[in-house]
Amino acid sequence: MLKLPIYLDNNATTPMDPRVFEAMTPYFMEHFGNAASRNHPFGWEAEEAVDYAREQVAKLIGADPKEIIFTSGATEADNLALKGVYEMYASKGNHIITATTEHKAVLDTCKHIEKMGGEVTYLQVKPDGLIDLKELEAAIKPTTILISIMYANNEIGTVMPIPEISAIARKNGVLLFTDGTQAVGKIPVDVNKDGIDLMAFTAHKMYGPKGVGALYVRRKNPRVKVTAQMDGGGHERGMRSGTLNVPGIVGFGKACELCMLEMEADTKRISILRDKLETELLKLEEAYVNGSREHRLPHVANISFKHVEGEGLLMGFNKNIALSSGSACTSASLEPSYVLKALGLGDDLAHSSLRFGLGRFTNEEQIDYTIKAISETVLKLREMSPLWEMYKEGIDLSTIEWAAH
Amino acid sequence: MAYSEKVIDHYQNPKNVGTLDKSSKNVGTGLVGAPECGDVMRLQIEVDDATGMITDAKFKTFGCGSAIASSSLATEWLKGKSVDEALKIDNMDIVEELNLPPVKIHCSVLAEDAIKAAINDYRTKNGMEAIKFEESVVH
Numbered sequence: 001m002l003k004l005p006i007y008l009d010n011n012a013t014t015p016m017d018p019r020v021f022e023a024m025t026p027y028f029m030e031h032f033g034n035a036a037s038r039n040h041p042f043g044w045e046a047e048e049a050v051d052y053a054r055e056q057v058a059k060l061i062g063a064d065p066k067e068i069i070f071t072s073g074a075t076e077a078d079n080l081a082l083k084g085v086y087e088m089y090a091s092k093g094n095h096i097i098t099a100t101t102e103h104k105a106v107l108d109t110c111k112h113i114e115k116m117g118g119e120v121t122y123l124q125v126k127p128d129g130l131i132d133l134k135e136l137e138a139a140i141k142p143t144t145i146l147i148s149i150m151y152a153n154n155e156i157g158t159v160m161p162i163p164e165i166s167a168i169a170r171k172n173g174v175l176l177f178t179d180g181t182q183a184v185g186k187i188p189v190d191v192n193k194d195g196i197d198l199m200a201f202t203a204h205k206m207y208g209p210k211g212v213g214a215l216y217v218r219r220k221n222p223r224v225k226v227t228a229q230m231d232g233g234g235h236e237r238g239m240r241s242g243t244l245n246v247p248g249i250v251g252f253g254k255a256c257e258l259c260m261l262e263m264e265a266d267t268k269r270i271s272i273l274r275d276k277l278e279t280e281l282l283k284l285e286e287a288y289v290n291g292s293r294e295h296r297l298p299h300v301a302n303i304s305f306k307h308v309e310g311e312g313l314l315m316g317f318n319k320n321i322a323l324s325s326g327s328a329c330t331s332a333s334l335e336p337s338y339v340l341k342a343l344g345l346g347d348d349l350a351h352s353s354l355r356f357g358l359g360r361f362t363n364e365e366q367i368d369y370t371i372k373a374i375s376e377t378v379l380k381l382r383e384m385s386p387l388w389e390m391y392k393e394g395i396d397l398s399t400i401e402w403a404a405h
Numbered sequence: 406m407a408y409s410e411k412v413i414d415h416y417q418n419p420k421n422v423g424t425l426d427k428s429s430k431n432v433g434t435g436l437v438g439a440p441e442c443g444d445v446m447r448l449q450i451e452v453d454d455a456t457g458m459i460t461d462a463k464f465k466t467f468g469c470g471s472a473i474a475s476s477s478l479a480t481e482w483l484k485g486k487s488v489d490e491a492l493k494i495d496n497m498d499i500v501e502e503l504n505l506p507p508v509k510i511h512c513s514v515l516a517e518d519a520i521k522a523a524i525n526d527y528r529t530k531n532g533m534e535a536i537k538f539e540e541s542v543v544h
Contacts, residue, residue, distance in 0.1 A: 307467060308467070309443050309444065309467050309468045309469055309472075310443075311443070311468075311469035311470070312416075312467075312468055312469045312470055312472070312473060315408065315413075315416055315469070315470040316416075336443065346440075346441070347440065347441035347442075347443075348440035348441060351440070351441075351443040383422065384419060384422050384465055384466060384473065385445075385465060385466070385467045386436065386445055386446070386447035386465040386466065386467060387440060387445055387467045388467075389424065389465060397440065402438065402439030402440070402441070402445070
């Protein structure tokens, strides 16, 4: 039986795996201790649980447990990495290189660093969403201390060539930080094979709980340090003070373990569903995939349906299908997605996009329902769209002088 | 953000979707908005020369649910009104009728603009001067 609503917004957050919940439960009431309490069994139990989770988390990304700094999530880890490196390596330089399609947690932190006196280069991306490696290398200068490029994009799923980026960073003696939020747990990420120095990621994008994430900080070749952004009891090797969220961390560990065990099978199954969804929706006229189809997360599709507005489109089925759109039709923000615009998409196509994020709990019945509902709504709204009518009459919409609005 | 029931109803069962012959002298067409802004409205009226009454109104809208509902409602209100009465339709009437939240007020402004543009198109086609309206503020 098909249960509605269907959840296809797994890039925003994932439902928690029941096995993760089960692992967490004892750490709310029964084992409530503070992992920093060294003198009694309550503390020991909590510490043991955190240590075990730290191993589970480290293992998923090929790291040493000592290289995992638990945080409240990826946003905090992004902040800690960028500001922490900026402050720690101030004597070496003040220049950071990033890209225009990064998450706001990176972009806004970079803006903050600029206000603090830092210099930031924002690389443009190519129409497929990837950065140009030659441009990256050309942007490096003697004062460059950090390259910050996300592993995979949250809106279009484009996977950046992290090993190649790392090679450029290494050659120039620059650190590489990557926001791995969308990639870790979904595709194989190995900090050593990929040559990553720092990486942010979070539990709630991989079937774990919200409110817990991590920053990977390399300890060898090179040994990386970040200046703490939170002062206090000196937890997490002094890099992130604050009592550890023990149940959250336990859940994060379990989520990582499950991803490690099931990633291959999950990916295989989910990518078949994603491809079916995409193939069927592209049968509609004037439907386009945004971003690289080749270098892309297996569970993500971002599709524009020309001459139909995204929010209006969502309204046709959002009681039954949870999705997100690149359009923001509010007076506060008439701007469509900056990521889609960075690909060089016109505002009209950016306004016409839907983002699909499939997940571990997506099944074929849901995808079939979605294909039907979206196809019907697109056709219905095109019948209602003046732009579609003009397009069908062969009018070039770019030649029309639109009233200022 | 939750839509009001009236918006949902207009979205699901839009009234007067379609196209009138824009070359006809009796038809006034207003095309407002821009694809870049995420909404484009085309509103058309058919006027009876003898009586000055609006006998038919049609719309097509590219936009969110509130934009579609605003234009659908506008066509309902236009039918059976005289051109002079139609000029009195205020965007705030649409806001009130559809319970539009503040972030969607611009949809109602667009509908009012479309009505005025359609009327002016009709007027200029029939040798009358276009009415100068004050610039809308809420864009």
